[in-house]
Amino acid sequence: MSASKVQEIIIHHRFNRPKTIPWPIGDGTAPIFEETIENGVRVLRETGRDPLNEFVQASLPETLVYNIIARYERGDVAALHRTMGQFIDVVGMPTNLAEAHQAILDIENKFDTLSADVKACFNNNVNEFIDAVANGKLDEKLASFVKKTEPSVDPVKEDVTE
Secondary structure, eight states, X not given: OOOOXXXXXXXXXXXXXXXXXXXXXXXXXXXXXXXXXXXXXXXXXXXXXXXXXXXXXXXXXXXXXXXXXXXXXXXXGGGGSSSOOOOOOOXXXXXXXXXXXXXXXXXXXXXXXXXXXXXXXXXXXXXXXXXXXXXXXXXHHHHHHHHHHSOOOOOOOOOXXX
């Protein structure tokens, strides 16, 4: 048997625990992110910071157990539910990942059928088209397209003689 290094196993207990290194506290703010599209690529950028203490204090009254019990006593039976209900219209929404992927493919196929002039409004990029639809800017983009393509018509004055 050759002499090799044997690793020593140290079992820590309350009398010989390793030195505790405190974690940095931070600056008391949380980042705010915004998704943008740059050169056809979705990018997540930090746009600002929110103070955490204000967020915590704003949520305090609705999380106090006394206030929750008082809501229940006033007749709000949902006050003691684990999760609050959401009432949204989900008719036609994808129910799984395959359907969601198919919906994106359908949008891409519809974008491919648009004319070259309309595609140029979106820099020939389907992601910019999706972004315009999602952010409600589609009408604005298409209105600028219509203004560019409308022929300029001078009003013709008719000579009406009586």
